Amino acid sequence: MKTPPSPKNISTGLPDEEAFSARNPFEEFETLTCRKTGIPLDRIVESAEAVMGRIRRGYEKLLEEEAKELVWMVQYNTIIKAYEVAEKYVKEIDYTIEDIEDFCFALENTQRIPYLIPGPAGVYLSALCNNAKEEEMVLKLSELKTEINLIGFRLPSGKRLVIEGDGGDFTGIGLEGGELIVEGSAKNWTGAGMKGGKILVKKNIGLHTGEWMMGGEIYVGGRVRGLGNIVEGKVFERDKLVYPGKARYPNLYY
Amino acid sequence: MEERDLQGLIEEMWPRLKKKHLYPEIPIPRARKIQDSSRGEAGQGEDVGLEMKQKQMTINPAFVSGMRGRMAEEQVVEALLDHGISHYTFCPWDFQTHLRLYAEAKKVMGDKELAKQVADHFIDVIANTHCVKKGLTPIPELHRHLKKEGMEEVIASLYERIWGMDLGISAPGKRGEGHEDIVRRLARIPYLNRSQWSESIHRFARCLKLLLIEDQKEKDAQGGKGQSSPEGEHDLTRYSNEEIDQGLRDYAQSTMTLPQFRDVVDDFSAELKNAGYGMEGGMGRGRGFPIDADILFYTKLAEAYSIPLRKIPLKQRGSLHPYSHLPWEIGLPFQDIDVWTSFGKLMPGMTQVWKRREGKGRGKNEGAPDCLIAIDSSGSMINPRKNLSYAVLGAFCATNAYLRSGSKVGVYNFSDAPMGGKDVLNYTDQRMEVYRTLCKYFGGGTALDLEDLAPLIGGRKNLDLFIITDMKITNLETLTGFLGQIRNRVTAVHIGDNPYAARFEKAVEKKGNVSIFTVKRKEDIPRIVLGKISTYFESE
Numbered sequence: 001m002k003t004p005p006s007p008k009n010i011s012t013g014l015p016d017e018e019a020f021s022a023r024n025p026f027e028e029f030e031t032l033t034c035r036k037t038g039i040p041l042d043r044i045v046e047s048a049e050a051v052m053g054r055i056r057r058g059y060e061k062l063l064e065e066e067a068k069e070l071v072w073m074v075q076y077n078t079i080i081k082a083y084e085v086a087e088k089y090v091k092e093i094d095y096t097i098e099d100i101e102d103f104c105f106a107l108e109n110t111q112r113i114p115y116l117i118p119g120p121a122g123v124y125l126s127a128l129c130n131n132a133k134e135e136e137m138v139l140k141l142s143e144l145k146t147e148i149n150l151i152g153f154r155l156p157s158g159k160r161l162v163i164e165g166d167g168g169d170f171t172g173i174g175l176e177g178g179e180l181i182v183e184g185s186a187k188n189w190t191g192a193g194m195k196g197g198k199i200l201v202k203k204n205i206g207l208h209t210g211e212w213m214m215g216g217e218i219y220v221g222g223r224v225r226g227l228g229n230i231v232e233g234k235v236f237e238r239d240k241l242v243y244p245g246k247a248r249y250p251n252l253y254y
Numbered sequence: 255m256e257e258r259d260l261q262g263l264i265e266e267m268w269p270r271l272k273k274k275h276l277y278p279e280i281p282i283p284r285a286r287k288i289q290d291s292s293r294g295e296a297g298q299g300e301d302v303g304l305e306m307k308q309k310q311m312t313i314n315p316a317f318v319s320g321m322r323g324r325m326a327e328e329q330v331v332e333a334l335l336d337h338g339i340s341h342y343t344f345c346p347w348d349f350q351t352h353l354r355l356y357a358e359a360k361k362v363m364g365d366k367e368l369a370k371q372v373a374d375h376f377i378d379v380i381a382n383t384h385c386v387k388k389g390l391t392p393i394p395e396l397h398r399h400l401k402k403e404g405m406e407e408v409i410a411s412l413y414e415r416i417w418g419m420d421l422g423i424s425a426p427g428k429r430g431e432g433h434e435d436i437v438r439r440l441a442r443i444p445y446l447n448r449s450q451w452s453e454s455i456h457r458f459a460r461c462l463k464l465l466l467i468e469d470q471k472e473k474d475a476q477g478g479k480g481q482s483s484p485e486g487e488h489d490l491t492r493y494s495n496e497e498i499d500q501g502l503r504d505y506a507q508s509t510m511t512l513p514q515f516r517d518v519v520d521d522f523s524a525e526l527k528n529a530g531y532g533m534e535g536g537m538g539r540g541r542g543f544p545i546d547a548d549i550l551f552y553t554k555l556a557e558a559y560s561i562p563l564r565k566i567p568l569k570q571r572g573s574l575h576p577y578s579h580l581p582w583e584i585g586l587p588f589q590d591i592d593v594w595t596s597f598g599k600l601m602p603g604m605t606q607v608w609k610r611r612e613g614k615g616r617g618k619n620e621g622a623p624d625c626l627i628a629i630d631s632s633g634s635m636i637n638p639r640k641n642l643s644y645a646v647l648g649a650f651c652a653t654n655a656y657l658r659s660g661s662k663v664g665v666y667n668f669s670d671a672p673m674g675g676k677d678v679l680n681y682t683d684q685r686m687e688v689y690r691t692l693c694k695y696f697g698g699g700t701a702l703d704l705e706d707l708a709p710l711i712g713g714r715k716n717l718d719l720f721i722i723t724d725m726k727i728t729n730l731e732t733l734t735g736f737l738g739q740i741r742n743r744v745t746a747v748h749i750g751d752n753p754y755a756a757r758f759e760k761a762v763e764k765k766g767n768v769s770i771f772t773v774k775r776k777e778d779i780p781r782i783v784l785g786k787i788s789t790y791f792e793s794e
Contacts, residue, residue: 037386037387039383039386039417039418040415040416040418041383041387041416041441041444041445041446044415044416044442045442045443045447048442049444098438098439098442101439102442105453105456105457109453140460
């Protein structure tokens with residue numbers, strides 16, 4: 001009885017069959033030692049992105065919880081409530097001024113931050129700045145298409161915040177002794193309810209400036225469109241004292 | 255270092271380097287000729303180690319010699335070539351990416367020269383970091399021994415931070431005051447993430463803006479151009495003409511915004527002129543045209559769209575066929591010589607040429623007739639020199655289709671024609687002339703003057719009419735009446751939907767020689783079929 005040939009003995013008729021089947025067409029690359037090394041850049045970028053992710057999540061949570069009230073009804077109570085929520089998230093994060101700058105940059109790129117809503121963004125940025133380790137901060141907001149409201153809210157004593165660009169409504173409200181510098185203009189209700197400190201707006205300022213202001217100074221390089229009901233404090237227009245001093249009717253266009 | 259020794263060294267190293275970089279498609283680098291190096295071509299002496307032109311990398315022997323005693327020659331050459339190759343294999347990769355990065359930098363810097371500097375530094379940082387990340391490169395060693403002043407010092411500090419290597423900057427007091435902040439911010443940018451390069455260069459430019467402005471002021475005060483980069487300059491000469499063509503096409507398509515494209519083309523106009531753009535005609539002397547960025551934008555966009563053109567049977571018109579022999583005389587064209595019957599000799603009396611006659615086969619030869627493009631440039635149309643105009647883009651595509659088929663194109667550009675708002679170009683195969691006429695914008699009202707159109711058509715049966723308008727024409731009835739009288743193929747394209755377009759469609763719906771297309775988006779342009787008609791009068 002014939003035994004079938006073992007599979008090893010079956011020949012396909014190809015020349016130098018063994019060598020052919022064993023040859024790896026990419027063997028030349030096997031000798032290539034392409035050793036990818038980890039460099040500090042990987043670690044720096046990874047950690048920056050992790051912090052950025054947490055800052056972004058905090059902002060999104062603030063939007064979820066407080067956006068409705070802040071968007072439709074800007075009342076001092078709602079602002080305080082939103083600020084407390086923002087501060088709660090911010091305090092959990094270990095960040096630097098560069099992270100705040102990256103967040104501002106991300107605000108310009110709407111793909112990365114889904115919604116730029118002027119009110120909540122301002123409250124959140126204020127919470128970030130007020131709780132930052134650094135005492136001096138510069139925020140580049142000049143390329144934002146939307147002006148951010150409420151920037152510099154409750155800026156504490158010893159902090160100096162410079163805004164490159166314009167501020168929106170309610171800039172520097174409730175200022176608590178810090179120094180806020182706006183390189184461009186600021187809109188209405190700037191410095192409302194501020195308790196102390198200094199606001200310097202290099203260009204123009206809107207209506208209700210210093211409404212219920214309790215102390216501190218507002219310096220305006222351009223024109224003041226209208227003053228609010230000021231309780232105490234000083235307002236300067238082009239180095240000239242406009243409050244107190246010359247009788248000025250509140251909210252008057254001039 | 256001797257040029258021959260350096261060339262030998264490069265040839266010896268090249269197979270290993272090619273393998274290391276996974277066999278890039280670039281020619282073997284060359285050593286620059288000694289006389290060029292000593293002359294200091296383009297103002298570069300020992301400072302510049304690598305030059306790249308048309309994908310050809312050239313190493314400067316003077317630079318390699320200048321590094322002697324600090325670094326082995328092999329290492330200098332390897333570092334330079336690693337850097338050069340990674341420009342082709344990683345960043346910027348192609349011309350379009352280079353333009354995109356430059357455009358982003360320009361948005362921040364607002365100045366052409368500063369934007370170019372930012373883009374150059376950014377591209378260099380990425381290329382070097384890519385090599386370092388891959389390992390086995392002497393680039394850090396090269397940077398350790400390079401002279402560092404101003405910007406170079408900041409970039410070297412950045413390298414120290416992101417590569418984790420000592421490049422001789424970290425010594426206390428050596429790092430410039432205030433640069434620490436910049437370096438810290440620069441180090442956070444994800445250089446190796448290609449998908450974020452647009453954002454990254456934005457951040458990179460912001461960090462360096464003030465420093466570069468100060469640097470520029472210092473250079474201006476010294477009255478010099480400043481130091482060249484040892485790793486070579488990043489001008490457009492490194493790209494081949496085909497790459498520039500492709501890059502401009504891709505960039506036009508990716509941006510789709512005329513002002514942005516124009517901005518970039520204007521900034522690179524000198525380099526583009528060197529690459530042959532803006533040169534028209536053939537040999538000879540005379541002033542060339544400046545590059546018209548707007549026309550270039552539409553040209554590059556139109557290259558991406560191919561509009562089909564229906565051919566028609568042409569009577570008594572076809573290719574010339576050899577018919578009979580004639581004795582050759584001096585002055586007759588050589589290409590018609592029949593070598594077989596001339597016995598390979600070129601001699602009057604013996605040599606014979608073919609006499610050619612035009613084929614007559616009716617219905618067998620198909621071709622495209624000439625075309626008259628009537629384009630509306632009234633106030634209701636988009637100004638093609640301000641924003642992307644689909645009308646002009648469509649007309650460019652139609653022009654390409656006819657010129658490719660060997661036909662000629664005439665243009666009737668009109669707004670309020672009876673009041674002089676018109677431009678007429680007679681039938682021509684000069685593409686740029688057609689483009690220039692199509693790009694003219696008059697604004698104002700819209701009215702056709704049939705007295706202009708009739709002589710252009712001139713009773714020619716073999717002529718197509720391509721009309722592109724939003725149909726908001728004061729004397730639309732006159733146009734529809736006119737189209738009813740002629741028997742030529744008419745392709746009417748209306749931009750956007752409006753009641754006038756609907757009225758026009760209704761008026762010509764029974765006419766077999768008129769086909770109508772609507773263009774609302776750029777994607778509608780390729781759907782146009784030129785000469786698509788239901789009845790061929792010619793074949794009746």
